[in-house]
Amino acid sequence: MKRSRQILGFFAHGLPLVATLLVVGIIVAIIANFLIGGLPALSWEFLTESPRNVNTEGGIFPAIYGTVLLVIIMTIAAVPIGTITAIYLAEYAKKTSKLAQFVRFAVNTLAGVPSIVFGLFGLGFFIQTIGGGIDNWNHQAKMAELQQLVAAAPSPIANNSFAPVREIKAYLTQEDELKWRKEIQRLNQYEGGESAYANSQLVVTYLSSHTDPNWGKGNILWAALTLSLLTLPVVIVAVEEALKAVPQEVRSASLALGATRLETVWKIVLPNSLTGILTGSILAVGRGAGEVAPILFTGAAFSLAKLPGLQDQFMHLGFHLYILSTQAVNIDQARPLQFATTIVLLGLTLALNAVAIVIRSRIRRKNKSN
Amino acid sequence: MSEQKQEKSEVKPGEFSTASLSLTTKERRFGERAIELGIYTVSSLSIIFIFLIFAFVLREASPIIGYTLSGEQTEKSAELTPEELTRAKEIVGEDYPILTHNSEITVSALIHDKWEPNSTYPRYGIWPIVLGTLKSTFVALFFAIPLSIFAALYTAFFAPLRLREFIKPVIELLAGFPSVVIGFFCLITIATFAQDLFGYEFRLNSVVGGFGLSLAVIPIIYTLSEDALRSVPGSLNEAALALGATKWQAAYQVMLPAATPGIFAAILLGLGRAFGETMIALMAMGNAPIPSWDVFDPARTFASTIGAEMGEVVFGSSHYQVLFFLGVVLFVFSFSINFLTEFYIKNKLIKKFRGNE
Numbered sequence: 036m037k038r039s040r041q042i043l044g045f046f047a048h049g050l051p052l053v054a055t056l057l058v059v060g061i062i063v064a065i066i067a068n069f070l071i072g073g074l075p076a077l078s079w080e081f082l083t084e085s086p087r088n089v090n091t092e093g094g095i096f097p098a099i100y101g102t103v104l105l106v107i108i109m110t111i112a113a114v115p116i117g118t119i120t121a122i123y124l125a126e127y128a129k130k131t132s133k134l135a136q137f138v139r140f141a142v143n144t145l146a147g148v149p150s151i152v153f154g155l156f157g158l159g160f161f162i163q164t165i166g167g168g169i170d171n172w173n174h175q176a177k178m179a180e181l182q183q184l185v186a187a188a189p190s191p192i193a194n195n196s197f198a199p200v201r202e203i204k205a206y207l208t209q210e211d212e213l214k215w216r217k218e219i220q221r222l223n224q225y226e227g228g229e230s231a232y233a234n235s236q237l238v239v240t241y242l243s244s245h246t247d248p249n250w251g252k253g254n255i256l257w258a259a260l261t262l263s264l265l266t267l268p269v270v271i272v273a274v275e276e277a278l279k280a281v282p283q284e285v286r287s288a289s290l291a292l293g294a295t296r297l298e299t300v301w302k303i304v305l306p307n308s309l310t311g312i313l314t315g316s317i318l319a320v321g322r323g324a325g326e327v328a329p330i331l332f333t334g335a336a337f338s339l340a341k342l343p344g345l346q347d348q349f350m351h352l353g354f355h356l357y358i359l360s361t362q363a364v365n366i367d368q369a370r371p372l373q374f375a376t377t378i379v380l381l382g383l384t385l386a387l388n389a390v391a392i393v394i395r396s397r398i399r400r401k402n403k404s405n
Numbered sequence: 406m407s408e409q410k411q412e413k414s415e416v417k418p419g420e421f422s423t424a425s426l427s428l429t430t431k432e433r434r435f436g437e438r439a440i441e442l443g444i445y446t447v448s449s450l451s452i453i454f455i456f457l458i459f460a461f462v463l464r465e466a467s468p469i470i471g472y473t474l475s476g477e478q479t480e481k482s483a484e485l486t487p488e489e490l491t492r493a494k495e496i497v498g499e500d501y502p503i504l505t506h507n508s509e510i511t512v513s514a515l516i517h518d519k520w521e522p523n524s525t526y527p528r529y530g531i532w533p534i535v536l537g538t539l540k541s542t543f544v545a546l547f548f549a550i551p552l553s554i555f556a557a558l559y560t561a562f563f564a565p566l567r568l569r570e571f572i573k574p575v576i577e578l579l580a581g582f583p584s585v586v587i588g589f590f591c592l593i594t595i596a597t598f599a600q601d602l603f604g605y606e607f608r609l610n611s612v613v614g615g616f617g618l619s620l621a622v623i624p625i626i627y628t629l630s631e632d633a634l635r636s637v638p639g640s641l642n643e644a645a646l647a648l649g650a651t652k653w654q655a656a657y658q659v660m661l662p663a664a665t666p667g668i669f670a671a672i673l674l675g676l677g678r679a680f681g682e683t684m685i686a687l688m689a690m691g692n693a694p695i696p697s698w699d700v701f702d703p704a705r706t707f708a709s710t711i712g713a714e715m716g717e718v719v720f721g722s723s724h725y726q727v728l729f730f731l732g733v734v735l736f737v738f739s740f741s742i743n744f745l746t747e748f749y750i751k752n753k754l755i756k757k758f759r760g761n762e
Contacts, residue, residue, distance in 0.1 A: 052559055148458065354585075357684065
């Protein structure tokens with residue numbers, strides 16, 4: 036009896052230790068694996084140059100640039116909304132408030148929705164509905180303008196008369212070549228060729244039938260907004276925790292001195308929890324920088340000629356790694372680049388997380404002492 | 406605290422704050438009301454986002470649901486010549502409708518064991534994907550549950566204080582690993598290592614992918630279980646020890662059962678993550694839609710199917726609708742899990758297990 040209990044005790048103590056060692060061991064193994072494989076390929080050139088030769092040589096600068104720009108836009112969108120929601124939950128909501136319960140449930144649900152579903156949402160909502168809507172609006176406004184332009188006096192097809200397409204093109208070129216660039220290009224494909232005759236109604240109908248997606252396709256803005264939804268719960272949870280770390284006495288003192296609740300929040304509670312907002316932002320950036328699934332079809336690109344603006348597709352470290360590792364033509368050549376890209380991505384996210392964990396543990400200690 | 410002292414020292418006795426003088430009380434109150442209303446509105450955004458996500462993913466999948474409800478399904482067979490029809494039947498099989506890429510399809514077209522959305526006569530059977538998701542989720546939990554719960558027990562009860570301060574952040578750091586990095590690690594290192602060890606046929610399969618998923622799940626189950634274990638009142642532990650139990654007996658027979666609801670919630674949330682994780686499944690699982698129960702066969706999941714195929718699909722086609730339908734399944738699943746943990750476990754079970762404190 037006693038002996039069997041000793042054996043049981045041995046396992047009861049041993050299994051948790053072994054499990055812990057295994058988990059920590061795997062983490063160390065992953066990091067070591069990438070450090071050993073990737074450090075030799077990591078160089079200043081790798082960080083500052085563009086990829087060459089179908090991503091088998093050169094660096095990853097556009098991917099770093101794209102990732103940074105992406106998380107900056109994401110933070111601008113997520114942090115204010117997240118902070119305000121956290122202020123509501125921590126400072127305004129009563130414990131029994133139905134709205135607060137709904138908000139909390141929504142935040143938890145948002146945190147649990149698979150990241151690929153955010154990607155689908157980005158595609159259906161931002162790209163097709165919002166972006167497509169903007170495109171449609173602009174297109175219709177432009178077509179109305181075109182209608183007026185071609186129907187008015189100096190136009191060769193004024194007053195519903197017919198003229199060769201060549202002349203209509205010349206007229207548009209003369210009016211504003213840059214503005215009607217796409218329309219002139221489209222007229223090149225007018226059926227019957229340049230000498231076919233058309234009137235204003237035919238021309239406008241022909242040009243209206245085709246829109247160029249401008250906002251209605253993946254770009255860095257839509258991708259960042261999609262990501263900001265995904266990181267919103269991260270911000271809310273972190274900021275709420277920080278707000279709760281502010282001692283209740285401070286609030287009471289402020290209220291007792293005649294300050295309103297908003298003044299108390301704005302001048303006393305928020306300044307005292309700036310580090311918490313910072314933690315939330317850092318955690319969100321760390322999370323957002325590493326997520327690939329939501330940007331797969333909201334704007335990430337494999338290779339780009341120039342650095343992106345708001346309306347362009349962008350390169351991304353994680354997406355770059357995904358493409359390099361699954362679609363590389365020459366595996367041996369791509370391997371060092373894959374490892375080095377991993378180090379950069381992992382280094383970025385882990386550094387952000389480590390900073391956030393350190394700050395957060397300070398907040399928690401403060402929280403506990405209250 | 407230091408900022409506060411500064412603020413106090415700025416306002417000297419006898420000095421008035423001009424800000425509060427410039428507005429009368431009534432005006433200030435009105436302004437505050439407006440701002441507070443703004444706070445309420447912004448806070449409700451999270452709720453609106455959830456609705457929007459569901460609505461817009463559902464909207465793109467709605468033709469499938471609509472045709473299912475109205476019972477219509479168009480088939481291409483009418484447009485085909487008899488020879489083409491026999492050929493098509495040979496390819497698709499007798500029991501499956503002959504579809505085009507723009508067919509109006511119903512849920513019944515999804516209940517089939519072949520996923521061939523890009524062939525001339527496409528088939529959208531999701532059975533291989535269901536199997537792949539089940540297999541990989543099972544493997545993920547098979548690795549993750551014991552590892553993370555034992556690790557949580559160790560950190561909560563057995564580890565020396567200083568070691569605990571080290572272990573917890575390290576395991577939490579794993580949550581910060583981008584899933585694409587874990588996927589890459591499995592694709593390169595684990596896949597080769599495991600194949601050398603077990604000598605099975607396919608390098609990438611649901612064991613390799615499932616192991617990768619477990620790495621994403623471990624920090625979730627670990628953190629939440631550890632919190633659950635530590636939130637069990639210490640008096641229970643002390644009572645057990647006072648009655649002569651050893652340290653491990655108290656941990657396993659008193660503390661662990663008392664923390665069961667919390668650990669259960671942790672496992673459920675881990676399950677949700679494993680179910681919906683995209684990049685690891687996409688990279689490390691071989692991505693072949695094979696209707697097989699064998700865990701050493703390549704597999705694909707709901708999420709990885711969407712990730713792999715959404716990029717090349719024609720907008721509005723039936724393939725596109727099916728992929729969004731898979732998205733609806735993912736959303737509903739994750740929503741249900743969250744609903745269950747939130748309203749059943751947190752509200753009912755925890756109270757039941759703890760008694761009324």
